[in-house]
Structure formats: C-alpha cells, structure tokens
Amino acid sequence: MASDMGASYGSTLRYKSVERMKPIGKHSLLGASGEISDLQEILRYLDELILYDNMWDDGNSLGPKEVHSYLTRVMYNRRNKFNPLWNSLVLGGVKNGEKYLGTVSMIGVHFEDNHVATGFGNHLARPILRDEWKEDLSYEDGVKLLEKCMRVLLYRDRSAVNKIQIAKITEEGVSISKPYSLRTFWEFTAFRNPTVGAEGSW
C-alpha cells in the first residue's frame, strides 16, 4: 500500500508528514484519505476493537476480513445518522496465508478487489493497475507499480506532495517504510515553454 504524506486544509498544504497508513492488530493495515480527525477517531474505535479481541486471550485474532466488515458497519451506521466519518478507507492484510484487500467509502459503499484506490487514485491509478496488475506480481514489482501510480498522481493531482511511504504486510507482520520522494522529470519540451500554444497564459 502506498500513500503520500500531505494533509491539506482547503488550498493550504497544512501538514507535510502525516502517516495515513497504520497497522491494525496483527494481520491488517488501514490506509485512509479524507478528514484526518475522523481517521484518528476510527483508529480509536479500532484500538478498542483489537483490545477487546485480545482480552479474550483465546488465541484467535481478528483478520483483515473481519476488520473490514467492522469498518463497513461503522461507516454505514454513521451515514444512516446523517453524520458521516468523512473518509475513504483501504483495508488490506494477510491471515493464514490468505491475502485480503477491501475498501469502504464514507457512505458505506464497500468491495474487495485486487487493487483499490481513494480519491484521484480511482481516476489515475486504477486504470494503470487494471492494465499492469497480475496475480503473481512480486513485491519489488508491486512497489514499482505503486510508485508509477504515485508519480502520475504527483504530476496530475494538485494536492499531492512528493513524500510517500510504502507499507508492506505479510504473514510475518506490517512494515511501513521511511518517507521518501519519487524521482520526477520536468524537462519535457511542453513543460519548458508551457505558454507557447496559448499566448497570454501563465
């Protein structure tokens, strides 16, 4: 899973080091877009969920499927009360060798797929993923593919920042990379003289 680390407040880039991906329990990874304060609230809910699950101390632990189901109910019920949590969530994980990836929107619309995205990612990244994702993608190739998507988003999404993290989740656990930037190329001729085809533009 990849996400950038920017959090805007309207047109202001307010926060530049926000971790929008968090491990949940032993088997899951949550990524979120939207209202950061609502994400923090969701993390509190999930913290309590995992805590109560651990307190049973029965050797069982909530897997990504269960956490995703919980989140879909939470989001849907808030929507029913006309007070939504303003987030788009991505929930991925591995449990007992079985991988899982799902998403929930702020009104409770949810599904699983081999690749998901939030916000502009649906417009710019999903088409790339539809073309290049395959079942036996290696981790390294997966990272390259995600970086390709994030690069396109960086070029074309006004609110994107060039500081990303990649998170990996396997049976062994979760690891979230240190923040790093993508290499970009701005020397295209069209970028050199951007107004050559539109005199008076800026």
Next chain:
Amino acid sequence: MTKQHANWSPYDNNGGTCVAIAGADYCVIAADTRMSTGYNILTRDYSKICKLADKSLMASSGFQADVRALQKQLSARHLIYQHQHNKQMSCPAMAQLLSNTLYYKRFFPYYAFNVLGGLDTEGKGCVYTYDAVGSYERVGYSAQGSGATLITPFLDNQLKSPSPLLLPAKDAVTPLTEEEAVDLVKVVFASATERDIYTGDKLEIVILNANGIQCELMDLRKD
C-alpha cells in the same frame, strides 16, 4: 434568500441490472457484476445475488451499501425463522418479509431495486418484483436496475405474458425450458451491455430447480 442545500448525499447509485425468469419447475436469476459510481467503475467482480433461503434468491441493484444492509437484515431474520420454526422460509413468505422490511424504512428508504426469485411451495418457479419502498407483485419475469428499461420490453415480447386483466388469472410462468430461459437471459444482458454504460463486465446466472442451485458466469463487454 436561497435555500441551504446539503453538501453530501446519503445515497449513491452503483448501477447494475438484475433479471429473473420463472419457469414451470425452475427459476433463473441473473445480474451483472459491475459496480460503478458516476462515470467510474469501482470493480468488475461484485455479486448482486444473495441466497436468502434454500428456495429464495434475491438480486438487487441500486445503492450497494443499502443492498448489503438489506441482504444482511433478511439473512438474519431468516436465521431467526429457522430457529423458531425448524424449517426454511418459503419463497412467498420471504417475498412478504422483503416487502415489510423495505416499507419499514419508508421515510429513509433502502435505495435498492430488488427481484426475488425462487420456487414456491408447489415447486413452481416464482418471481417477485419490488420498488424501493416495498410495493411488490408476483410475476412471471422481471428486470430491475439501470438496464431494466432496455430489457423489459424485449422480455415482454419474447415471453408473451398473458394479460393481467384476464379472469380467471392466467399463470404468468413461462413455457420455456430451462436451457431456453438461460439463453434468453444471456442474450438480453449482452444487448443491455451494448447500450447501458452501467451494465457489463460479467454476468452471473443462478438456476434454481428441484436438483438444487447451479451457478454460471459469462463474460460481458468491459467497456
């Protein structure tokens, strides 16, 4: 002084089409597997068909979150029924339950367009068709969802339903064989896919008869 408008809607239309055809001793329920929002495709592989009981299947299109909530509600109620009565709910009983469940939220409706298909207590195919607030009717065949307007006239033509005004009421169940009905469904979805942008990707067909339940998946155009 202009009226204040909400900046978000609790509803969305995730598209899709559902069809069901009742036969003498079978029922065919079909739906596409595309889930969209606006002009985007969210996923190409989402099932809109839910088995509520041994002899009742529901296909629903509309707002996916509401559809899912409705499916969970009905499945839970069926489980309670089984505990209390030690038997499966019949299709006509499930039909009434679905109607009541939908009307319960008359003033904040489930944005779900449902088609219930199954076998009645005599083993004959039955199809019930609904609107979003629970108004329902037993019919020989039905289409709901974004492609319904494209499909229904064609089914009317092919399945030659007797006039509902006739007395005594003539059975609307189709004389087609199971194979012919499945073929008709495939043809009908292929056509709807051509012109309806929300229908496509894959077609999921479920056939319910005395032998049980069979599933079939057919590819549709992905554009």
